Amino acid sequence: MSLTAGTQGGEASAARSVERAPLPDESAREPLVRIRNLYFSRGERQIFSGLDIDIPRGGITAIMGPSGTGKTTLLKLIGGQLRPDQGSVEVDGLNVHELNRQELYQLRMRMGMLFQSGALLTDLSVFENVAFPLREHTALPEPLLRKLVLLKLEAVGLRGARDLMPSQLSGGMARRVALARAIALDPMMIMYDEPFTGQDPISLGVLVKLIRQLNDAAGLTSILVSHDVEETNAIADLVYVISAGKVVESGDPARLTQSGSEWTRQFMQGLPDGPVPFHYPAPPLEKDILGAES
Amino acid sequence: MKSSRQLEMLVGVFMAIGMVALFFLAMQVSNLGTLHTGDSYEVKARFDNIGSLKVKAPVTMAGVEVGRISKIGFDKERFQALVTLSIYAEYDAIPQDTYAKILTAGLLGEQYIGLDPGGSDEVLKDGSEIEVTQSALVLEEVIGQFIFSKAQEGEK
Amino acid sequence: MTGLLARLGRSGIIFLRHLGRATVLLLHILASMGEVLRRPRLLLEQLFSVGVLTVLIIAVSGLFVGMVLSLQGYYILSQFAAEATLGVMVAASLVRELGPVVTALLFAGRAGSALTAEIGLMKATEQLSGLEMMAVDPVRRVLTPRFVAGFISMPLLAALFSALGVLGGWFVGVGLLGVDDGAWWGQMQARIDWNEDLFNGVIKSLVFGFACVWIAIFQGYNCLPTSAGVSRATTRTVVHSSLAVLALDFALTALMFN
Numbered sequence: 001m002s003l004t005a006g007t008q009g010g011e012a013s014a015a016r017s018v019e020r021a022p023l024p025d026e027s028a029r030e031p032l033v034r035i036r037n038l039y040f041s042r043g044e045r046q047i048f049s050g051l052d053i054d055i056p057r058g059g060i061t062a063i064m065g066p067s068g069t070g071k072t073t074l075l076k077l078i079g080g081q082l083r084p085d086q087g088s089v090e091v092d093g094l095n096v097h098e099l100n101r102q103e104l105y106q107l108r109m110r111m112g113m114l115f116q117s118g119a120l121l122t123d124l125s126v127f128e129n130v131a132f133p134l135r136e137h138t139a140l141p142e143p144l145l146r147k148l149v150l151l152k153l154e155a156v157g158l159r160g161a162r163d164l165m166p167s168q169l170s171g172g173m174a175r176r177v178a179l180a181r182a183i184a185l186d187p188m189m190i191m192y193d194e195p196f197t198g199q200d201p202i203s204l205g206v207l208v209k210l211i212r213q214l215n216d217a218a219g220l221t222s223i224l225v226s227h228d229v230e231e232t233n234a235i236a237d238l239v240y241v242i243s244a245g246k247v248v249e250s251g252d253p254a255r256l257t258q259s260g261s262e263w264t265r266q267f268m269q270g271l272p273d274g275p276v277p278f279h280y281p282a283p284p285l286e287k288d289i290l291g292a293e294s
Numbered sequence: 295m296k297s298s299r300q301l302e303m304l305v306g307v308f309m310a311i312g313m314v315a316l317f318f319l320a321m322q323v324s325n326l327g328t329l330h331t332g333d334s335y336e337v338k339a340r341f342d343n344i345g346s347l348k349v350k351a352p353v354t355m356a357g358v359e360v361g362r363i364s365k366i367g368f369d370k371e372r373f374q375a376l377v378t379l380s381i382y383a384e385y386d387a388i389p390q391d392t393y394a395k396i397l398t399a400g401l402l403g404e405q406y407i408g409l410d411p412g413g414s415d416e417v418l419k420d421g422s423e424i425e426v427t428q429s430a431l432v433l434e435e436v437i438g439q440f441i442f443s444k445a446q447e448g449e450k
Numbered sequence: 451m452t453g454l455l456a457r458l459g460r461s462g463i464i465f466l467r468h469l470g471r472a473t474v475l476l477l478h479i480l481a482s483m484g485e486v487l488r489r490p491r492l493l494l495e496q497l498f499s500v501g502v503l504t505v506l507i508i509a510v511s512g513l514f515v516g517m518v519l520s521l522q523g524y525y526i527l528s529q530f531a532a533e534a535t536l537g538v539m540v541a542a543s544l545v546r547e548l549g550p551v552v553t554a555l556l557f558a559g560r561a562g563s564a565l566t567a568e569i570g571l572m573k574a575t576e577q578l579s580g581l582e583m584m585a586v587d588p589v590r591r592v593l594t595p596r597f598v599a600g601f602i603s604m605p606l607l608a609a610l611f612s613a614l615g616v617l618g619g620w621f622v623g624v625g626l627l628g629v630d631d632g633a634w635w636g637q638m639q640a641r642i643d644w645n646e647d648l649f650n651g652v653i654k655s656l657v658f659g660f661a662c663v664w665i666a667i668f669q670g671y672n673c674l675p676t677s678a679g680v681s682r683a684t685t686r687t688v689v690h691s692s693l694a695v696l697a698l699d700f701a702l703t704a705l706m707f708n
């Protein structure tokens with residue numbers, strides 16, 4: 001079964017790569033992240049079957065797709081937390097899954113990741129959470145460290161909340177603290193897992209601007225996973241839409257909303273009817289319900 | 295979250311309490327506190343039967359511990375037990391003709407050696423031997439003798 | 451019949467797999483011992499939550515166990531007119547068996563379960579993943595200090611248990627039942643050997659401490675990252691630790707005091 005899916009995936013992506021217009025600047029340079037023919041499964045469930053993604057340097061690349069397609073899983077694969085069944089993930093020319101522990105940790109120090117849940121250390125205050133990577137990996141003197149942490153907190157608008165414990169934060173605040181922590185070490189690349197969920201319109205606007213600013217000012221590469229089509233389109237340079245383990249469509253956001261396939265249009269415009277399944281794979285409803293009764 | 299100083303103090307107190315408890319167990323509960331660490335000299339004694347006497351059992355005089363048993367061997371020619379007593383050096387004036395007997399602490403307790411001083415002017419020195427000894431009381435033998443003597447009384 | 455055999459085989463395989471994983475984890479923990487020396491503050495925090503917070507329950511239990519031992523022992527020994535050896539009986543049972551064993555059981559219930567729940571929750575809330583992505587080894591940063599703290603705490607707690615037990619027993623035996631004070635301590639000192647009894651007791655508590663923290667940490671680290679998973683892991687910690695302590699105690703006693 002996975003074999004046929006794989007072949008189909010290969011053909012489909014080959015067809016698309018022809019029509020994908022490469023971004024003018026980036027085409028000359030090596031992509032920062034290069035994912036080739038990625039296969040990954042969780043137990044019985046095949047999550048990726050032949051995924052190919054290039055993340056160009058210096059831009060914001062958005063990865064979109066229906067809930068449960070494996071966007072979080074993809075970020076974990078890039079970060080080397082999960083091991084693919086097949087295929088390769090290269091970050092800055094290094095194959096993530098062939099590195100030894102030390103090399104992997106070296107690489108991760110140059111990656112920031114904003115977890116979907118925030119993943120703050122619950123026994124440390126907001127200040128200490130942001131200071132944590134600095135304390136672990138640098139030997140900065142305390143006054144300098146304090147300045148750095150306060151600047152990062154200022155950037156996410158939470159300097160005043162530095163003495164709160166994570167349990168005293170709202171979900172949106174926690175995510176912003178996590179963002180401050182992710183940028184504490186000034187990484188070369190940041191992966192944002194759903195940074196926009198749970199943000200009020202004001203902090204949403206600030207966050208969108210912040211992500212853009214961080215990216216442009218520090219020459220970062222950003223990978224953005226999000227469902228928020230509007231916000232994502234506003235800042236992304238390149239969008240990948242994945243579904244059923246493969247890349248369905250990719251390109252710059254404007255073009256994608258307008259001319260993309262029926263599939264993409266449905267997803268980007270949030271139409272309930274179309275080729276994108278809203279349901280997790282299941283037998284037909286009638287069969288399930290009637291079957292349970294008999 | 296506790297402040298650094300508070301934390302250090304509480305953990306310090308905890309470690310100290312644990313150490314004190316260990317020290318208490320060693321010095322007050324076990325024999326480490328009463329263990330004799332000074333010099334001692336060795337004296338031999340032969341017994342016909344030592345019962346269940348063990349190495350390290352105390353050697354006492356008038357109820358005071360004056361040494362320990364350091365070795366128990368067997369004299370192949372005389373078919374006797376050869377017991378080596380290690381007497382603490384400060385008890386250096388024990389008469390040569392001292393009488394050694396194996397006693398039992400309580401009715402069923404462990405056995406030890408009791409010394410009864412003699413009257414000689416000569417004293418025990420390293421390597422000397424105690425000539426007069428009394429064997430352990432073996433319960434079965436005592437009972438056996440008792441029954442035997444009763445039976446003899448009956449015959450008369 | 452074959453179904454039963456298959457089930458047996460399957461659980462055997464699962465057990466071996468867990469044992470293998472736990473061993474790998476243990477080696478990883480042992481290999482990152484240096485961290486604890488480099489950053490004593492981490493150890494200090496864990497000594498507080500594993501050791502200091504367990505002192506009270508250990509102290510109270512030790513006191514009462516000693517008192518009960520003294521009471522029970524007195525009635526039996528007085529039938530043989532051997533009350534003088536009450537101290538020996540109380541101290542020997544505490545130092546050899548009850549001190550290490552009961553302390554380990556209480557430790558598993560109080561500190562072990564807390565360790566598992568804490569680590570399990572850190573896993574469930576992605577804090578461990580978060581550490582990994584910050585290039586911080588969660589084993590080195592989170593597990594190793596906890597392991598060392600548990601290992602250090604156990605013998606101290608067991609000593610505290612035994613010492614307070616002897617004092618509690620003394621209070622009941624000498625204070626209330628009228629056993630002679632000199633006989634109590636004198637007989638005890640004559641018969642409790644520091645090497646054979648006390649030292650072996652300390653060895654036991656070290657072994658139990660090792661087993662208890664190992665189980666607690668492994669269960670937390672290996673649990674399903676959900677609330678149900680954490681709660682099951684916590685229960686397993688207490689059950690497995692208790693069984694391990696009792697089995698190890700039998701083995702060690704057979705080795706030491708035969």
Ligand SMILES: Nc1ncnc2c1ncn2[C@@H]1O[C@H](COP(=O)(O)OP(=O)(O)OP(=O)(O)O)[C@@H](O)[C@H]1O
Nearest residue numbers: 042043047065066067068069070071072073074116
């Ligand atoms: N630990 C796990 N064990 C088994 N299956 C998992 C696990 N984590 C995720 N999955 C499965 O992998 C699939 C992809 O999960 P993932 O979290 O990557 O989705 P996602 O695209 O990030 O979704 P969302 O947008 O809702 O966050 C899901 O279908 C989920 O059922």
Ligand SMILES: [Mg+2]
Nearest residue numbers: 071072073116
């Ligand atoms: Mg997700």
